[in-house]
Amino acid sequence: MTSPQPRIGVVRFPGACDDRDALWALSALDAEALFVWHTETELPDLDAVVLPGGFSYGDYLRCGAIARFAPAMEAVVEFASAGGLVLGICNGFQILCEAGLLPGVLRRNESLSFVCRDVPVLVERSDTPFTTRCEEGRVLTIPVKHGEGNWYADDELYAELEARRQIVLRYREPVNGSLDEVAGVVNERGNVMGLMPHPEHAVDPLLGSADGALILSSLVESARERALAAV
Amino acid sequence: MKATVLVRPKQGILDPQGQAVESSLRQLGFSVGGARIGRVVDLDVDAADAAAARAEVERMCEQLLANPLIESYEIELAEPQA
Numbered sequence: 105m106t107s108p109q110p111r112i113g114v115v116r117f118p119g120a121c122d123d124r125d126a127l128w129a130l131s132a133l134d135a136e137a138l139f140v141w142h143t144e145t146e147l148p149d150l151d152a153v154v155l156p157g158g159f160s161y162g163d164y165l166r167c168g169a170i171a172r173f174a175p176a177m178e179a180v181v182e183f184a185s186a187g188g189l190v191l192g193i194c195n196g197f198q199i200l201c202e203a204g205l206l207p208g209v210l211r212r213n214e215s216l217s218f219v220c221r222d223v224p225v226l227v228e229r230s231d232t233p234f235t236t237r238c239e240e241g242r243v244l245t246i247p248v249k250h251g252e253g254n255w256y257a258d259d260e261l262y263a264e265l266e267a268r269r270q271i272v273l274r275y276r277e278p279v280n281g282s283l284d285e286v287a288g289v290v291n292e293r294g295n296v297m298g299l300m301p302h303p304e305h306a307v308d309p310l311l312g313s314a315d316g317a318l319i320l321s322s323l324v325e326s327a328r329e330r331a332l333a334a335v
Numbered sequence: 336m337k338a339t340v341l342v343r344p345k346q347g348i349l350d351p352q353g354q355a356v357e358s359s360l361r362q363l364g365f366s367v368g369g370a371r372i373g374r375v376v377d378l379d380v381d382a383a384d385a386a387a388a389r390a391e392v393e394r395m396c397e398q399l400l401a402n403p404l405i406e407s408y409e410i411e412l413a414e415p416q417a
Contacts, residue, residue, distance in 0.1 A: 166402055173399075202402070209404045216351050256348075256405060281349070 108335075109136040110151040110327035115180065115196075117142045117171045120158035122193065122304060129304040130154065133317060135324045142174040151327035151334075152189035153180055155196025157249075157302055167210060167252045168198035177203060189233055189330070190296045191323055194250055197288075197298030206291055206298045207265055208257040213250070214281025220249040222312060224276035225287050225301055232272055232290050233326035234297045237318045243276055244315035246301035253300040254281040255289070268292055273299055336380050336388045337413035342401045343373035376400055385412050 112135045116123045123139065130137035137154075140147060147153065161170035171177060177199070184190045184205055192200040200206040213219060222245050227238040238244065257265060262283060265271060273288030280300070288299030303316030344350040350371050357370035378395075382388035392410045401408040 165399070169399060169402070209402055211349075211405060212351055214349065214351050216355055258404065281351075 108328065108331050109134060110324060110331045111136045111138065111149060112152045112154060112324070112327055113138055113140040113147060113150045114154045114156055115140045115142060115174075115176050116156075117158065117160035117174060117176075117195075117199075119160045119162055120156050120195070122157035122195075122302065125302075125304045126154050126156040126193065129307045129316070129320055130324065132307060133321045133324045135327065140176055142171070142176045145175045145179060147176070147179045147183055150183070150188070151331045152191070152323055153183055154323075155180070155190070155192040155199055156304070157194030157196060160195055160199065163195075163252070166198075166202065168195060168200075168202040171195075171199045172202040181205065184291075184296050187293070187295050189323065189327055191234055192296075192298035193302055193304065194248075194253070194300055197300055198252065200296060200298045205296050206289055207261055207270065208255050208283075208286075208289065210252050210300070211254040211256055211281075212252050213254050218249070218251040219253070219280055220247070222247050222306075223279050223287075223301060226274045226276050227272070228274060229269060229272050229290075232294055232297060232322075234290070234319055234322050235272060236325060237322040244301075244306075244318065245313040246303055246306045246316050246319075247312075248279060248301050249305075250280070250300055253279070255286045255300070256283050265289065272297060273301070336382055336385065338378045338380050338388060338392045339411045339413075340376040340378065340392060340396060340400055341373060341409040341411070342376065342396075342406050343408070344371055345405055345407050348405050373406075388412055 275285040303319040306313040306316030352372040353370040
């Protein structure tokens with residue numbers, strides 16, 4: 105029996121720039137990936153949603169602050185509330201934080217410089233739907249490219265997140281000033297994750313690393329399981 | 336009614352922009368410290384009176400203009416015209 109391809113929507117905001125890469129990577133990893141325009145008030149029938157990287161609405165006010173109010177985001181919030189899988193990459197992570205779906209906030213890099221390079225990222229958990237194909241303790245090589253990836257939460261919130269093991273990825277070296285080198289977090293329920301590194305830019309060894317495929321194929325597999333369970 | 340919102344990085348929150356500006360000012364020979372960079376939003380608010388305008392702008396701050404995790408805000412209302 106052939107497994108069905110899970111349907112994964114990639115939301116396109118004005119100013120997104122990694123939407124095509126995300127669509128391509130998900131398709132290459134055997135998902136049926138489709139674009140969702142930001143003005144859509146309802147999502148099509150989907151098994152997962154990806155919010156891609158870029159500079160939605162010119163990063164005006166704060167990164168992600170405007171995209172959060174896009175009609176499609178209301179639908180994404182509803183989808184997430186119903187337990188749907190949502191992955192935010194870079195600007196997508198910023199949007200999820202602004203929307204309150206993920207804890208913390210992403211601030212200007214400590215150096216004030218845009219950082220664009222491969223970075224080592226430690227996987228702290230392999231029991232989230234986004235990391236099942238990774239081993240705990242494994243260090244992935246995935247590129248970052250952002251000016252505002254400096255994740256922050258106050259002491260109280262951070263202690264709660266640590267206690268609930270919501271920090272999923274950490275840089276193995278200083279990258280942007282992020283608190284405790286946090287690179288990716290998951291929500292309490294475990295169905296929404298955001299990360300600053302770009303797994304969609306690391307799905308083929310030709311591009312320097314295929315480690316990003318471990319994260320995206322974890323998502324594809326988790327979405328496939330959900331698609332099968334729903335049949 | 337005209338309103339001005341001042342959004343600032345909260346006390347204790349790292350402000351790399353402020354640090355960079357402060358160091359530039361020092362290079363110019365100014366003796367300064369504690370530079371912090373925020374944002375000013377000027378607004379025309381359609382409201383019956385000052386209290387209603389302030390309440391409306393508060394809601395704008397909570398929902399969009401400031402991120403309470405890292406920013407504080409102050410609202411200034413222009414004196415009502417006589």
